[in-house]
Amino acid sequence: MFQIDLMSRKPIYEQLAQQTEKLILAGILKPLDKMPSVRNLSSNLSVNPNTIQRAYTDMCNKGILTSMMGKGYYVTENAEEVIKHDALKKFDALDVIVKELMMASVGKDRILEHIDGLFKKGELEK
């Protein structure tokens, strides 16, 4: 269910959080679903329990998961909503990249065309 890239510059706990969010958006993980236990996921992925804990705690703070002591971690009811709301912050990152492309004389048409292409590929994947 989860795949970790140890060579990535992205911290493992961020990889876990991001993949969890994708599973929720894809409807594979649903509200009130139980997450794998810290120890279980730790041994399955060969990742230290502390690292799993960090990922889960971060998601709790964001309102995507909730913990029940002695029971486990669960997807919150409004997890999808929270994730979608957070995604809007990504427009800022998009701004930065587009501006850098502009600086490098990459024209507007070429960028729009490129994004258009992404959506066409995305539609084919469905």
Next chain:
Amino acid sequence: MFQIDLMSRKPIYEQLAQQTEKLILAGILKPLDKMPSVRNLSSNLSVNPNTIQRAYTDMCNKGILTSMMGKGYYVTENAEEVIKHDALKKFDALDVIVKELMMASVGKDRILEHIDGLFKKGELEK
């Protein structure tokens, strides 16, 4: 000429390299121009000399600068070309972000519109 944001998450040496590239693309730094000396820039910006060195060395490796022992660092003749070519790698980063926005149910129209807006603002700045 250079402005460092100590609060940024981006490493100072990356900020320096990126600003140098922008100055070259803007035609302010031209091929064969001499870069400020490591010591000089270090004291002007109150930045550790190692950090300046790192930025210069990185740019040398990319072919944007060249060092002449005992003389200093100079902008290469084809620096602009190299930078523009490198910029194309940023399409990958753009892909990642656009896909994440798509996952979060942000529609194509909204993204294209947003980018369109960026270009309009960019034109006004000119």
Next chain:
Amino acid sequence: MFQIDLMSRKPIYEQLAQQTEKLILAGILKPLDKMPSVRNLSSNLSVNPNTIQRAYTDMCNKGILTSMMGKGYYVTENAEEVIKHDALKKFDALDVIVKELMMASVGKDRILEHIDGLFKKGELEK
């Protein structure tokens, strides 16, 4: 009769004890009344029997309940008295919070007003 909030940070056994105390103060549970059996309450609330046991044992230690081997748990004769006496310890917790509000520049008037408001609401509920 009892309602457990699994999402609460408060341990279930504390929730049970607190609700029992409220039922006693409200006169719903009276001295010498029999408490539900551990097994019974456990299945009704879908709570681990150990948790019920813990709540009952704690209340025995405080003098609110008493156990009769093979018979069950009963409200003690002076349970109400014990609970009211214990409540005075809550003044300490109140002190801590009020001091923290003071530190954060929340004025005396605002605090007193707030508490006044609570009592007015409380009276309406009657």
Next chain:
Amino acid sequence: MFQIDLMSRKPIYEQLAQQTEKLILAGILKPLDKMPSVRNLSSNLSVNPNTIQRAYTDMCNKGILTSMMGKGYYVTENAEEVIKHDALKKFDALDVIVKELMMASVGKDRILEHIDGLFKKGELEK
């Protein structure tokens, strides 16, 4: 500057965060002040570096501290503001306690009188 109570039920990282907040509210730690380094504070308090890190990271997430890689942690410019704003959440905790006192037949007058007493003591401390 910091005092840790190892016997307290409150986690060390919370004790550290709370004491930092108090120092800021008291004007002892001011905006842009540098915090002790993780390693330094760790050895001074005989507390594991990870625990200090946790406290600092939490405060970063709340907007009270900011970290500069390779430089250290600094109090943010609007730290005091953030702390005061957060303090308002404590009214909820106050509600809970006051209601519990009410349940235990502690009258409004007695509570208001008690708080009044706290403020008089507070004034004497000045």
Next chain:
DNA sequence: GTGGTCTAGACCACG
């Protein structure tokens, strides 16, 4: 030197 991430592993509270 300074923060950031991670592993290994212990101990506790809760259920």
Next chain:
DNA sequence: GTGGTCTAGACCACG
């Protein structure tokens, strides 16, 4: 069994 906290200590990036 499950999460929560903590110690010990390593290794890396950054300055």
